[in-house]
Amino acid sequence: MRPSQTTRRAVVKTLGAAPLLLGSAAFAAAGERKEGTTRKDRVHVGVIGVGARGTSLLETMLALGNVTVPALADIHAGRLEAAAALVDKASGSKPALYDDGPEAFRELVARPDLDAVIIATPWEWHTPMAVAAMKSGKFVGVEVPAALTIDECWELVRTSEATGVWCMMLENVCYFREMMQVLNMVRAGQFGELLNCAGGYNHDARASTFDSAGNFDASHWYTWHTLKRDGNLYPTHPVGPIAQCLNIDRGDRFEYLVSISSKARGLNKWVRDHHGAEHPNATRKFALGDVNTTIIRSASGATVTLTYDVQSPRPYDLAIRIQGTEGLYEMPRDAVHLEGRSAPDQWQPLGDYRGEFEHPLWRTLGAKAGEFGHSGSDYIMLHRFVECVATRSIPEQDVYDAATWSSILPLSERSVAMRGAPVEFSDFTGGRWRSRAPVPIIGG
C-alpha cells in the first residue's frame, strides 16, 4: 500500500470518530491531505467491465485527454483485448489486463497507481465492486443502478462515509443537453415551485433480452432479473435529473412510493412470435410485468410518476416532465409552457430558451461532446467524473444520490408485491438532507 493511501486512511479513521457527520467536509479533507495539491494534471482510471457499455465509456474517457488507463478487468479475454487495443491506440501503451474469473477485479482495485475505477458490469456486481474499490481508496464511477437491495444501498453509503472516498453513479441522463438546460431553468425559477415530475425508462428491449435462438445466455444476463423480479428495475435514468430538479436529499427527500405492474405478456409473445409456441421460453413464467408504474411523494409534497416499460413494441421515450407553479417542461414534446412568457394554452419549443438558459457545461463542451455516446451526455458526465477525481472534489452525483435513486428498485418490488401498498424510503443522509446544498449550476 502506497503512502498516500495510508495517509488518507489515517485521516478517515480520525474523522470516523464522528459518525454520519462526515459528508463533504470529510471528503474534501481526505482528498486534500492525500495529494497536498488542488489539481492533478492527469488521472489514472481502471475500468472493470468492457462489454458494449464499458467500452463506450472507455473510448469517451480516453478522448478527454487527461486520463491514463493502466488496467482493465473483464471475465471475457476477447473483450479485454479489444479494449486494450483502444487504450494502446490512444496512449501508446497497453494496460494490464485482469481476466482470471469474476473476482479478478480485486487485483485491479488494489493497484496503487489508480486514482479511480469505472464499473460497467452486470447489475449484481455494482455494489461489491464499488465497495471493494472504495475500501482500496479509489474513487468510483459505477453504472446504473448502483445497488439492487436496500442493504446494498446502505453498504455503499457506509463504505463511502467510512473511507472518505466518494462514489458517483454514472447516471448520464443528468447530463443530457435538454435536462441540463431544464435544471438551469429550474434554478432560475422559470417553473416556479415544483409540484410534479414524471419520466420513464420506456424502451423496447425485447430483442436484447434473448439470444438469436430465444434463449438466455451470458450476454443476456439481464433476462434472469425479469424471471424473478417485478417492479421498476431501472429507475435511475428518469429519476436522476428529476431528483436534481427537486433537490432530493438536498432540501427535500423522497418519503414513500406506491408501485403497480401490469400483466406480463411481452416476453412470452416475443419468443412465441420468433421461435414458435413450443419453445420453452414461450410459456415460461416471467415475474416482470410489462409496464410498471410508480408514484413517489416527497417530504415537501412533490410527486414523481415513473414508468418502466421494456417488453412491448414502442419507440424509445424517457418521457420526462418537470412541472411547477409557473410552468412545465415535457420531453416528448421537446417543449415548455411558461406562464407569462409562452402564449396562453400553448407549448413553446424548449430551443426557444436555449440562448438564455443553455447550461454552461454545454456551452463550453457541447461541440466536442456531440461526437460521443448518448448525444454527448457521456462526454459531459465523464468530464465531470474526471474533473472531480483530478480536483479531489465531490461530484454532484454522490453516494447518497446513488443509494436513494437505486433504492426505488427494491422499494417498488415490495410495493408491487403488496398490491401497491405504500413503502417508506430510507434516509441515507441521516437527516442531513435538510441542510445539504442543491446541485449547483456547474461552470456557471
Added chain:
Amino acid sequence: MRPSQTTRRAVVKTLGAAPLLLGSAAFAAAGERKEGTTRKDRVHVGVIGVGARGTSLLETMLALGNVTVPALADIHAGRLEAAAALVDKASGSKPALYDDGPEAFRELVARPDLDAVIIATPWEWHTPMAVAAMKSGKFVGVEVPAALTIDECWELVRTSEATGVWCMMLENVCYFREMMQVLNMVRAGQFGELLNCAGGYNHDARASTFDSAGNFDASHWYTWHTLKRDGNLYPTHPVGPIAQCLNIDRGDRFEYLVSISSKARGLNKWVRDHHGAEHPNATRKFALGDVNTTIIRSASGATVTLTYDVQSPRPYDLAIRIQGTEGLYEMPRDAVHLEGRSAPDQWQPLGDYRGEFEHPLWRTLGAKAGEFGHSGSDYIMLHRFVECVATRSIPEQDVYDAATWSSILPLSERSVAMRGAPVEFSDFTGGRWRSRAPVPIIGG
C-alpha cells in the same frame, strides 16, 4: 301518472323478482312494452340546468332534428329565458320553465310528455336528479361525474335496475373522433392485448375557479369541492374511452387503485398574484393537491394511470395513451406505433390509419358533427343518446359505466387520505362483468 308508466312499472316489478339479473334484457323488455314500437320518430327531452354546458348540449340536441324540448329547469330565471329563446327559435314553440328553487326539477321530471331528461347541473345534484328522473320513468343523460360517493353510485345502479330505465353518463371523450378510431383499432387487434393505458384531466382551470374579485360565488360552485376534497375529482374524461378499450365491466373490471396528490399551491398563488397577498383566499387552505396521480389495476392485470391537474399553468391535455402487446397510441403525439406496420422505433400519425379505421359514426356524421361543441363529439354523443331513447335500446354508456367511472372520485380520495394505500373497487354489476358484451363498433 300516465298509463304507459304504469305498464312499465308493472313490468319492472315482475322482473324485479330476479334481483341483479335484469341487465339489458329487462331494459329492452321494459322499453318495448312501454311503446310497443321499435322506433319513435320524435323524442321529447327535458333539460335540467342551462348554464354554459346545458345550453351547449341543448343547442346541439336541437340540431339533431328529431328532438322536441317541452321543458327546461334552472334556478336562474335569466338563463332559462335565454335557453327558452333557443328552443323557440328552433321549434317555434316555447318550453315550460321550472325555476322555483332547487327542487323545481321534480316537477319537470314528473311531466308525462317527456321520454328523457338531460342533467347539466353542479356535481352534487347529478345523482339526486338522475334518480328522480328514473323513478319517473325517464331515460337519463347526466353530465360527468354521475355520482360523488360510492353510496350514490349504488343508488344509481339500484334505481336503474329497479325501474328498468337506463342512465347514460354524458362522457363526451368517448365520442372524440380520434378515440373512436382508436377503439375501432383496438377491436381490430391493432394494439394486441392491452396492457397499460393513461390519461388525465389536465386543464388550467384557475381562472374559472374564482370570480373577478378572487372570491367564490354561485357561478363558481366547483371551488367549494377544492376546499374540502383531495383526490381525482374529475376522472371520467380520460377513463371513459380507456374503460371502453379495456372492456371494463364487460369482460374485465377495475379491481383496486392507489392515489397520491402533490402539495396544493396553485389556487393560493393565483389569488395572491391577481388580488394581493392580503386577500383571504391567498392563504385559505385548499384541500385539493395541485396534481393528483392514480394507478388502477384491473382483474386481468391491465393498468391505468390517471392524472388530475387543474390548478397550474399548462396547455389543455387529456394525454391519453392506449398500449398493448403490439403497439400503442399517444394522444399528445396524435400518433401510433404498430409493430410490423410502423417503421421500427418510429411514431406514425394516427391520421395514417384514418382511411382504414375511421369509426362508422364519424364516417356518416362527421361533417355535420364538426359544427358543434368539443370538436363534434357532443353531436355524436347526443345523436347516440337520442337514438337510444327513440329505439328504447341500451346506450353503450350505461349505469354500470356511470357508477364505475364516477367511483374513482371517492376511491381516490380514500387512497390519498391513507398515503396512497390501495382501495378496492365495488363490483356494481354483481358479477355480470364477466359476461357483459364489450362496447360494439356502432353503425359498423
